[in-house]
Amino acid sequence: MSLLQKLDSKKKQPQGKKKDRRNLWFEKGMAIVASANLFLVVFDLSYIPLRDFWLQRKIQVFSFKIGPIVSKGFPVPIPIPNITPFYDPIKGIEPYRDTDQYLEKVVQLQNHLIEPGLRSKEVAGILEDLRRRSGEMINTNPFLVANKTGTMEKIKNKMRQHVTTSEDSAKESFMQFWSGGNLSKNPVEELNFFNKEIRPLIETNYFRPIGENGEFVDLFGLIDFPFFILFGIEFLGRTWSLGRRHTGVSWLDAMLWRWYDLFLLIPICRWLRIIPVIIRLDQSKLIDLSAIQKQIRQGFVAEIAGDMTQVIVIRVINEAQDSIRRGEIANWLSQRDARPYIDLNNTDEVATLTKIGVQLTVYKVLPEIRGDVEALLKHHLEKILKQSQVYQGLEQVPGVGELRNQLTENLVKQITQTIYDGVNMAIEEDTVGEELFQRLIKHLMEAYGSQLQAKQTLEDVQSLITDFLEEVKVNYVERLSEEDLEEILDQTRAIGQIKST
Structure with a gap:
């Protein structure tokens, strides 16, 4: 490599790193934008179910009912701004006219209680109007449009508990509550009850018009449209870039490359x-x-490994059994000479591998273990001699023991050397010997094939192989599904930790 090429390669490396860094920052920026869009989507989807919380901005804690024990708890205000005036128009939410006018009448009543007083004609007219509106509210249920019928039931239950009547009717309780006789007892306490218990429930009601598409009016698409434009441009840009960088990638393939962006x-x-x-x-x-x-x-893997393994292995065994029953072993034996064998490299791989294994054993392995082989032969030779009565008699003659050791060592060395030399001579280059060896293998296969073609023998072999495969399925394959796969996964993780360390 020339000096100019080295300098050029050094220049390309930092540029590649800078490009990867820019791409990573771009990916981070788009991921943050996508997260912001998802946050808006989740907020929009949850706004209607949680509108009471956004409107009142408080939660009721320690509120429960266990048998006869009832605890109303107490509200805890949450210091967040009121967003309902801004987001209600996005969801098409408008004040419900009847309930909104109902609360305005209550405000008028509060103002007139101060001046001119409870006995004035204005207060009497307001109370009459409130009683009429209360009856209409119970009869028509204006909370139905907002799917807040449960809120209407809460209002009726609270009023029945506060004002007890002989008929135990919510309508009668409202009539008695908005009467001059009831308010004259303690008007401040009664209005405080209404403002604390009833008004927050009525305020949650709203009206939501139906659009021309038959659905509730929803303008969230206007907020989502800029994100759609941004993600659409990015998707087209990525599609064009993938199609340009990768050969053979069509426009559709490039779109499906990042299918999740759709x-x-x-x-x-x-x-x-x-x-x-x-x-x-x-x-x-x-x-x-x-x-x-x-x-x-x-x-x-833990869910499907056992079933997949069992199905695959059983399928393979079934195919093997079907092949045997169809007589494909007999067909193979009868057509082995007619069917040509395709040799890809003009080499007998089996013979070559056998030759390599024998050479490796003779030239490399046997010299390493020759001392061990001689020691083993010497031990067995001495053991045989000790069992001989002639040798036991010669043991009494002085000097025979030393002679015995020398003779044994020489005999063992001669035996091992003879075997080693014989094996060396057998694997030496010998064209005639190789031809004789190939002919031996050929005749051996022919002899086995001709004998196996005998009808009784072939039927016995097929039957035995089929029965053996069936036993394999019953005894081993069906146990695979009972194997503790979690234990296998633990062993796999342990092996991975060992490799990493």
């Missing part, structure tokens, strides 16, 4: 955007999901 462009089922958001956060390295992915894969 959820960002679909205006229905917006909650599915959690899929591309999680993937983008992981790809941009803002979060690490490798541990979760690993657990998901292992759980998936």
Whole structure:
């Protein structure tokens, strides 16, 4: 490599790193934007069910009912701004005219109690109007449009508990509550009850008009449209880039490459955007999901590994049994000469592998273990001699023991040397010997094939192999599903830890 090429390669490396860094920052930015869009989607989907909370901005703690024990608890205010005036128009929410006028009448009543007083004609007219409106509210249930019939029931129950009547009727309780006789006892306390217990429930009611599409008016699409434009441009840009960088990738293939981004462009089922958001956060390295992915894969393997293994192995065994029953062994034996064998490299791989194994044993392995072989032969030779009566008699002659050791060692060395030399001579290059060896193998296979073609022998072999495969299925394959796969996964994880360390 020339000096100019080295300098050029050094210049390319930092540029590649800078490009990867820019791409990572871009991925992080788009992941944050997608997360913000998902947050808006979740907020929009939860706004209607949680509108009472956003309106009142408080939660009721220690409120429960266990048998006869009832605890109303107490409200805890949450220091957050009131967003309902800004977001109600997005969802098409408007004040419900009847309940809104009902609360305005209560405000007028409070003002007239101060001046001119409870006995004035204005107060009497307001109370009459409130009694009429209370009856209409119970009869028509204006909370039905907002799907808050349960709130209407809470209002009636609270009023019945506060004002007891002979008929135990919510309508009669409202009539008595908005009477001059009831308010004259303690008007401040009665109005405080209404403002604390009843007004917050009535304030939660709203009206939501129906659009031309038959659905409730919802303008969230106006908020989501800028994100749609941004994600659409990004999707087209990524598709063009993938098609340009990878050969043979069509426009459709490039779109399906990042299929999960399509959820960002679909205006229905917006909650599915959690899929591309999680993937983008992981790809941009803002979060690490490798541990979760690993657990998901292992759980998936644990669920299907046993069934898949059992089905596959049984299928293979069944195919083998069917092949044997169809007589394919006999067909193979009868057509072995007629069927040509395709040799790809003009080499007999079986003979070559056998030759390599023998050469490795003779030239490399036997010299290493020759001392051990001689010691083993010497031990057995001495053991045989000790059992001989002639040798036991010669043991009494002085000097024979030393002679015996020398003779034994020489005999063992001669035996091992003779065997070693014989094996060396057998594997030396010998064209005639190789031809004789090949002819021996050929005649051996022919002899086995001709004998196996005998009808009785072939039937016995087929029957035995089929029965053996059936026993394998019963005794081993069906036990695979009973195997403790969690233990296998633990062993797999332990092996992975050993490899990593």
